[in-house]
Amino acid sequence: MEKNFSKVNLNPSKFAAVGALVFLYIFFSIFGINFFSYGTLVNILDSSYYLGFMAVGVTFVIITGGIDLSIGTVMVASALIGGVAYNNWGLPIGWALFISVLTGTLFGFLNGILIAKLGLPPFVATLGSMMMAQGIGAIISQVRTVRFPDITQPDGWFKHVFYKSSSGFPVGIIWLALVFVVAYIILYKTKIGRYTFAIGSNEEAVRLSGVNVAKWKIIVYTISGLLSGMASIMYAAAYTSIVPATGAGLELLAIAAVVIGGTSLSGGKGSLSGTIIGVYIMAVLKQGLMSMNLQPHYQTLFTGIVLVIAVLYDIYRNKKMG
Template sequence: MNRKSLKINSIMTGTGLQKLIAIGALVVLYIFFSIFGNHFLTQDTFVSILDSSYYIGFLAIGTTFVIITGGIDLSSGTVMVGSALIGGVAYNVWGCSIVVSLLIVLLSAILFGLFNGILVGKLGLPPFIATLGTQFISLGYCSVIAKVQTQTYPRLTSEDGWFKQIVYKNNGFPMGMIWLILFFLVAWILLNKTVLGRYTYAIGSNEEAVELSGIKSNHWKILVYVVNGFFCGLAGIIYAATFSSITPQTGNGQEMYSIAACVIGGTSLSGGVGSLSGTILGVFVISVLKTGLLSMGLPVQWQQVLIGVVVLLAVLVDVIRMKKTRAA
């Protein structure tokens, strides 16, 4: 077997296949909605596809790290919205400047990440349970601080409205895309070129072996959850800039889109396998699907049904591929 066929083989058995399928799905969906959707090929639609990919994108980048360690994060959505709420309180009630308020969003999410990390890494709770707890705590606690009031960030026209330009320049340039690409690169370097990334994969692959190699895997897990918190914070900032008014209830369920994006992109829920490029593809599959179904005039509930179907198909591909690898 020469090197080339080896390489093709490894693409077919690695995450490569799933990425190819995700690209295929993206193209097929795009064509489908162009034909059957109303006004799908308009700038407004494109803008709303981008809008929903920013915050899901940041969430999913963080979630990818966690899933590769063999964990899961059920709290990312509520941490994002909860932190955005606190930032809103800081701006509206505590009288902080907009910059400080946004830093508070980031800090709050990092603290929730640290909290998750301590629960999982230090106290040894299963990630599912730990982050489920944090899901309730983050949304509940932040709503309490916000006195269950909707928090409003400055409008484009008001004094601090410039901050909305982190998503769109006044001339309509999608600035959010630049941030997403930038932080995608940061995350990519973190995952592929640093010790943290190496241990992220190693822990997901065989945590005991990592321990026996003299590495304190728990410390690294805490760090992974902190990194995840950081990306939830970025998602919170972008979320605030995109939607301006933050209601506590909107936090529920966002984490599922983030997990779904990872899975569609080929990140294995059993850990050790996954890539950020796959995750970003997954994010776009989801946001195209969300926006496209709206353009067909279907009720929102159909989005949920279809995203569920796509997630199941993605996992099915993974399962079939695993079987094939084993049989070969």
């Protein structure tokens, strides 16, 4: 099994993703306005935090052959509920952030139950959860923008802890690195990871061997929800103001990063390091298009093009290996 993991970890898609990342950075450095600067580099890092958390979580899901379309709205709903807990319920900021993480985790657990126990297709189950999260967030916030404390307020310390230090250092990169390391250990060194790959490779064979597939699927979707809840902290730290009924579409950026990084949508193959590279491709693309004075809808267009190319390459690779 370890040998198989090594092959997955060294798949050619990851190296193609590295090449694409280097190419994009050089391209925008030449043609963008002030792209090659420390300020832009910090903006690229800032853009990667909440997206990276979501992408790492959904990597587990996609390796099993599933999908999680709810992570974007779950992240925003978690931030909204945490913000309401702080502003309206009078809870300390620490407890409010814990409630945000707990909310994301519960949504992930719900997805796991719907898929593993009730037999709903992942697309349908997580699409339903996406809409439920959007609705619940709007209801609890009473369709009002929720604001977290900024750095000038006493409880604004959480921004220094999760987003940027008082000296301006992007501490979010440290949190993303820690999450990556923990997720890497879980995926490649534990039973959870072994069954994640095994279920994606041949779920029926795993079931016939006596493994409780439902249990491991629930764990995988719960991990995705947990990381969406954690992403909500990074999102709140970055933006302060959280708007209800938003978040739809952010899941596509995370899924695009995962696929670009070499994780196969057909399941059984995946790379967390490739996912992180994909996250930075998305972040560089966003900042690069902004440096060329292009409107946000161009980012959506080019993200779609990059995703289609990545999926086509995945199909080609699977046919070649098959």
